[in-house]
Amino acid sequence: MVSVVWFRRDLRTRDLPTLLSADPQALGLFVLDKRLTEPAGAPRLAFLYRCLRELNEQLDDRLLVVQGDPVALVPRIAAQVGASSVHVSADAGPYGRSRDADVEKALGDIDFVRSGSPYAVAPGRVTKPDGTPYKVFTPFSRAWADHGWRKPADTNASTVDWIAPHRKSHIPADPFSCDLPAAGEQAALHAWAAFRDERLATYPDLRDRPDKPGTSWMSPYLRWGCIHPRTMLADLKPGAYRTELAWREFYADVLWHNPSSARENLDRKFDKIELDHDQDTFDLWCQGKTGYPIVDAGMRQLQATGWMHNRVRMIVASFLVKDLHLPWWWGARHFMKHLVDGDLASNQHGWQWVAGTGTDAAPYFRVFNPTTQGEKFDPDGDYVRRWVPELRDLPGKKAHRPWDHGFAPPIVDHADEREVALARYNAIKA
Numbered sequence: 071m072v073s074v075v076w077f078r079r080d081l082r083t084r085d086l087p088t089l090l091s092a093d094p095q096a097l098g099l100f101v102l103d104k105r106l107t108e109p110a111g112a113p114r115l116a117f118l119y120r121c122l123r124e125l126n127e128q129l130d131d132r133l134l135v136v137q138g139d140p141v142a143l144v145p146r147i148a149a150q151v152g153a154s155s156v157h158v159s160a161d162a163g164p165y166g167r168s169r170d171a172d173v174e175k176a177l178g179d180i181d182f183v184r185s186g187s188p189y190a191v192a193p194g195r196v197t198k199p200d201g202t203p204y205k206v207f208t209p210f211s212r213a214w215a216d217h218g219w220r221k222p223a224d225t226n227a228s229t230v231d232w233i234a235p236h237r238k239s240h241i242p243a244d245p246f247s248c249d250l251p252a253a254g255e256q257a258a259l260h261a262w263a264a265f266r267d268e269r270l271a272t273y274p275d276l277r278d279r280p281d282k283p284g285t286s287w288m289s290p291y292l293r294w295g296c297i298h299p300r301t302m303l304a305d306l307k308p309g310a311y312r313t314e315l316a317w318r319e320f321y322a323d324v325l326w327h328n329p330s331s332a333r334e335n336l337d338r339k340f341d342k343i344e345l346d347h348d349q350d351t352f353d354l355w356c357q358g359k360t361g362y363p364i365v366d367a368g369m370r371q372l373q374a375t376g377w378m379h380n381r382v383r384m385i386v387a388s389f390l391v392k393d394l395h396l397p398w399w400w401g402a403r404h405f406m407k408h409l410v411d412g413d414l415a416s417n418q419h420g421w422q423w424v425a426g427t428g429t430d431a432a433p434y435f436r437v438f439n440p441t442t443q444g445e446k447f448d449p450d451g452d453y454v455r456r457w458v459p460e461l462r463d464l465p466g467k468k469a470h471r472p473w474d475h476g477f478a479p480p481i482v483d484h485a486d487e488r489e490v491a492l493a494r495y496n497a498i499k500a
């Protein structure tokens with residue numbers, strides 16, 4: 071008997087339950103679906119292609135990579151190899167769920183077998199005792215920890231006898247020449263081991279410091295499933311890092327219950343808030359030319375590397391929503407285009423958290439001051455000088471207030487725009 075193992079957000083062979091459910095002989099398949107590739111910019115695509123090359127190597131050069139519509143391709147390929155079943159990790163996103171339902175239907179007599187998901191606890195499974203979803207993070211995270219998760223599954227590439235593709239496989243060339251983290255499962259396992267052994271202990275103190283290598287950089291690996299969070303959780307005790315992984319699970323759960331929150335305010339009261347739609351200020355934000363050093367550093371880091379530190383993501387997002395009064399989804403779309411770790415659930419809800427429009431919202435009236443945030447989290451100015459080279463001659467904290475040292479003032483005045491944001495919020499509060 072032959073199976074198809076259809077890889078999607080699980081580009082690994084260890085701790086992969088689909089390999090346990092598949093037949094001993096299987097075809098490994100990945101479909102480059104334009105619904106997946108079109109919203110992604112060059113960094114995420116380059117990282118994906120590199121991960122696929124690594125996976126192909128682990129599968130003895132037998133991974134079939136094809137381009138097209140999975141609803142047409144997966145049943146055709148399964149029939150061509152005489153497969154009796156197609157095995158996947160369940161997709162929890164709105165598009166993935168409807169695509170999988172369509173593929174399952176199109177497969178007819180061929181079984182579609184879902185085993186596991188990209189999360190420690192599958193989205194939708196943690197509920198309040200009355201069966202309704204949690205809307206606030208802290209009680210969710212407690213219930214999530216109480217629910218618990220399985221031990222990592224004992225699998226590797228040799229669990230399955232991979233059959234040779236019967237048609238031409240094609241992984242496109244990298245569209246991005248810049249440095250990205252090393253791709254693939256081995257790199258993910260190494261990165262995790264290095265972080266766990268060398269930096270996990272200082273994570274609670276350094277995680278908010280963009281000027282230090284304090285965080286794990288595991289997000290691109292988690293995005294593509296080069297490592298499963300279960301493998302990481304097996305090494306973790308309760309603490310700050312585990313809580314961050316719980317945020318990832320929470321946002322996937324929120325999206326599961328509210329698929330429209332990928333595009334719309336979760337709190338529909340905010341549909342009425344007055345917004346601006348100025349393309350020129352948006353372009354300045356995208357280019358990192360607002361005049362606020364920490365905002366500009368973050369946006370330029372994103373442009374150059376496809377990544378941005380979490381604290382800085384919050385600061386630049388707050389600036390777009392509360393200082394420029396632009397729609398959060400403009401910023402979210404820009405992030406999704408450029409981030410190497412762009413993930414619909416974490417990104418859209420990270421934006422809604424900052425905008426104050428989401429579940430468990432930070433109150434709208436809490437407005438980040440980009441100057442004091444910069445001074446607090448980049449106290450010596452090293453981060454802003456690294457990404458905004460025109461500030462290189464302003465030593466220490468001075469780099470956070472260039473307008474006091476002969477530079478042009480920022481594009482807007484934070485104190486004024488804060489008042490505007492609060493007035494607009496008060497107008498819809500009742």
Ligand SMILES: Cc1cc2nc3c(=O)[nH]c(=O)nc-3n(C[C@H](O)[C@H](O)[C@H](O)COP(=O)(O)OP(=O)(O)OC[C@H]3O[C@@H](n4cnc5c(N)ncnc54)[C@H](O)[C@@H]3O)c2cc1C
Nearest residue numbers: 285286287288289314315318380383411412413416417420
């Ligand atoms: C506006 C905004 C947009 C974001 N967009 C994304 C996105 O597209 N993809 C993405 O993976 N994360 C996103 N995040 C969350 C967070 O910024 C990144 O996960 C983190 O910066 C990745 O770096 P790291 O792996 O070094 O994080 P670490 O601090 O080492 O955290 C470890 C892991 O925990 C998870 N995590 C940490 N913080 C969060 C969080 N706030 N929400 C959800 N998961 C979290 C991630 O999987 C991360 O890899 C966003 C946050 C904001 C405020």
